[in-house]
Amino acid sequence: MAYTFISGATGGLGKAFSIACAKNGYDLFVTGRSVGKLSALKEEIVKVNGKVKVITFPCDLTSEKDRAALIDSAVSNGVVFDRIINVAGVDTQMPFVEYTMEKLLFQLRVNAEATVALTYELLKLKAEKTELITISSMSGVTPMPYFALYSATKAMLTNLFTSLHYELKGSGVKVTTVLPGGIPTRPDLVQAIKEQGLWGKLSAKSPEYVAEKSLKAVKKNKIILVPGGFNKFLYCLMKIAPKRIVLHFIEKRWKNLRKDAF
Numbered sequence: 266m267a268y269t270f271i272s273g274a275t276g277g278l279g280k281a282f283s284i285a286c287a288k289n290g291y292d293l294f295v296t297g298r299s300v301g302k303l304s305a306l307k308e309e310i311v312k313v314n315g316k317v318k319v320i321t322f323p324c325d326l327t328s329e330k331d332r333a334a335l336i337d338s339a340v341s342n343g344v345v346f347d348r349i350i351n352v353a354g355v356d357t358q359m360p361f362v363e364y365t366m367e368k369l370l371f372q373l374r375v376n377a378e379a380t381v382a383l384t385y386e387l388l389k390l391k392a393e394k395t396e397l398i399t400i401s402s403m404s405g406v407t408p409m410p411y412f413a414l415y416s417a418t419k420a421m422l423t424n425l426f427t428s429l430h431y432e433l434k435g436s437g438v439k440v441t442t443v444l445p446g447g448i449p450t451r452p453d454l455v456q457a458i459k460e461q462g463l464w465g466k467l468s469a470k471s472p473e474y475v476a477e478k479s480l481k482a483v484k485k486n487k488i489i490l491v492p493g494g495f496n497k498f499l500y501c502l503m504k505i506a507p508k509r510i511v512l513h514f515i516e517k518r519w520k521n522l523r524k525d526a527f
Contacts, residue, residue, distance in 0.1 A: 266292065266318070266343060266344060266345070267292065267344075267345050267346065267347040267392045268291075268292045268293060268294040268318070268320065268344050268345070268346055268347070268348075269286050269291040269292065269293050269294065269346070269347065269348035269349075269350065270294045270295075270296075270346050270348065270349045270350065270387055271283055271286070271293065271294070271295045271296070271350045271352060272296055272297075272326065272350070272351055272352055272353040272379075272380070272383065273296075273297060273352035273353030273354065274293075274295035274296060274297050274303070274306060274352070275295075275297035275298075275299060275302035275303060275305075275306055276297070276352065276353070277448065277472045278352050278400065278448055278472040278475060278476065279295075279297070279352040279353070280306060280309075280472070281471075281472035281473045281475070281476040282350050282352060282476045282479070282480075283295055283306060283309075283310055284309065284310065284313055284473075284476075285473070285476045285477055285480060286317075286348070286350075286480070287310045287313045287314040287317050288313060288314060289480070290314065290316065290317060291317065291348060292317050292318040292319070293310060293317060293318070293319045293320065294320045294322065294339065294344060294346070295307075295319065295320070295321055295322075296321070296322045296323070296324045296326075296335060297323065297324070297353075298323065298324070298325055298326075299323065300323045303321040303322075303323055304321065306321070307319045307321050320342070320344070322335050322338055326353055326374070326375050326379035326383070327370075327371060327374040327375060327378075327379060329382075332379065332382060332383060332386070335383075336386045336387075336390075339387075339390055340390065344390065345390050345391065345392045346387055346390055346391055346392060346395060347391075347392035347394060347395050347396065348395065348396045348397075348398075349384065349387050349388070349391075349395065349396070349397045349398070350398045350399075350400075350479075351380045351383070351384060351397075351398065351399040351400060351422075352400050353375055353379065353380070354375060354376050354380075354400065354402075354418075354419075355371060355372040355375045355376055355415075356415055356524060357372050357414070357415065357524060357525055358411065358412045358415060358519070358522060358523060358524035358525075359411070359523050359524070359525065360411055361413050361414065364414070368525075369414065372414055372415065372418065373414070373418065376415070376418035376419070376422070377418045377421055377422070380399065380422060381425065384397070384399075388438070391437070391438060392437075393437055394437045394438075394439075395437060395438045395439070396438075396439050396441075396483040396484065397426070397429070397433075397438055397439065397440045397441070397483070398441050398442075398443060398479050398480070398483050399422055399426045399440075399441075399442050399443065400443050400445065400475075400479075401419045401420075401422045401423040401426070401442050401443060401444050402415070402416075402419040402444055402445060403444050403445065403446045403468070403491070403496055403499065403500065404416045404419050405417075405418075405419030405420035405421075405422065405423050405444065406420075406423075406444065406499075406500055406503045406504070407503045407508070407511050407512070407515070408420075408512060409515050409519065410512060410515055410516040410519065410520070411515075411516065411519040411520055411522065412515075412519055422442065423442050423444065423489075426440055426442040427442055427488060427489065430442075430486075430488050439483050439484070439486040440483075440486070440488075441479065441482045441483040441486070441487050441488065441489070441490055442488070442489055442490070443475065443478075443479045443482070443489075443490045443492065444489060444490065444491045444492075444496070444500065445470060445475050445491075445492050445493075445496070446468035446469060446470065446492075446493060446495075446496045446499070447468050447469040447470075448469065448470060448471070448472050448475060468493065468495055468496055468499070470492050470493050470496075474492060474493075475492050478490060478492045479492075
């Protein structure tokens with residue numbers, strides 16, 4: 266039985282992907298940390314489409330033991346994956362020296378280690394044809410002072426999955442990396458977008474918009490998706506503008522902002 270895997274499914278964007286996939290009739294294997302939130306999500310999915318099968322598996326993605334248990338569960342139930350959607354991420358924002366070691370490793374393990382390790386294992390269980398979507402970020406297009414660790418982890422994901430787009434050619438796997446701007450999924454993110462003024466308003470896209478565009482993009486095997494016209498403009502601008510100017514602008518813009526999603 267082929268399922269769509271979604272990490273971070275109980276978050277705003279993960280939920281949007283779950284609902285969009287249910288509307289398309291895709292059977293779902295969804296994971297998140299909270300048993301209660303997963304149960305609530307399953308109820309919402311069934312209301313959208315009562316015909317889809319939904320497997321929920323609570324998992325702390327920073328735990329090798331939990332990740333291994335997730336894979337073992339899929340294997341023991343004969344699950345293969347025709348769609349892998351890597352959504353889970355931690356968007357803590359603060360000067361590097363203000364992190365605790367615990368928070369630093371937590372962000373690294375969720376954004377980098379867990380995404381890479383799960384993808385590696387899930388690809389062993391791929392269907393004959395599989396779509397692989399990974400949520401990176403516009404924040405990974407350039408180094409970002411005061412958002413440095415998040416930016417670095419997202420740049421790593423963009424580079425890795427762009428490479429896999431080519432490595433997996435001919436294997437039946439389509440690979441698309443998504444670089445969204447702001448997504449108003451939590452009250453703190455809504456406030457942060459408001460504080461950015463017109464810039465934030467133009468860059469922000471709803472989770473439903475990002476999910477829909479991502480699912481369409483991977484069917485076309487698009488290498489990179491940057492959702493939204495303004496974000497496409499920024500993406501091109503950051504690629505060609507002198508790095509010193511870009512970094513100076515980011516430094517001034519983000520210096521006094523703090524966001525702790527721990």
